[in-house]
Amino acid sequence: MRVSPLTATLILCAVHALGCMPTPSNPGTSAPAPAAPTAAPTAPATPEAEATQIFAGRCSPCHGANGAGDGVAAAALTPRPRDFHDATWQASVTDAHIEAIIRGGGAAVGKSPVMPGNPDLVGKPAVVVALRAMIRGMR
Secondary structure, three states, rough: OOHHHHHHHHHHHHHHHHOOOOOOOOOOOOOOOOOOOOOOOOOOHHHHHHHHHHHHHHHHHHHHOOOOOOOOOOOHOOOOOOOOHHHHHHHHHHHHHHHHHHHHHHHHOOOOOOOOOOHOOOHHHHHHHHHHHHHOOOO
16 A cells, blocks of 8 residues: 555554643643642631631731730721720620620621621621620630
């Protein structure tokens, strides 16, 4: 059987192209390698650990790292963020009130809507209790 030069060229091109395709045994260079899987962020081991992370990331920018109402964003806010060390305020609010503010923000209890809620915590009551306990511990 005799193969025409054109057919031979097409066969050689096809074989060459197939040889350049990435396969497990021939990674080639025509396609990028898949990215290495990244580890999923791990959830904190306890509600208290999660509450500590949440306070540091969400609460401290306004309320300050120690809850004194002196976070980096506090100066620009009206009204100023609550100072959790204020004994008069601590005595005037119930645990349920603090937990409602944590979940729904200031507007949920008739206070400033500048205080945002945390609707993602509605399904995490133990984390809300741990955050409330942190705030109560700042007396």
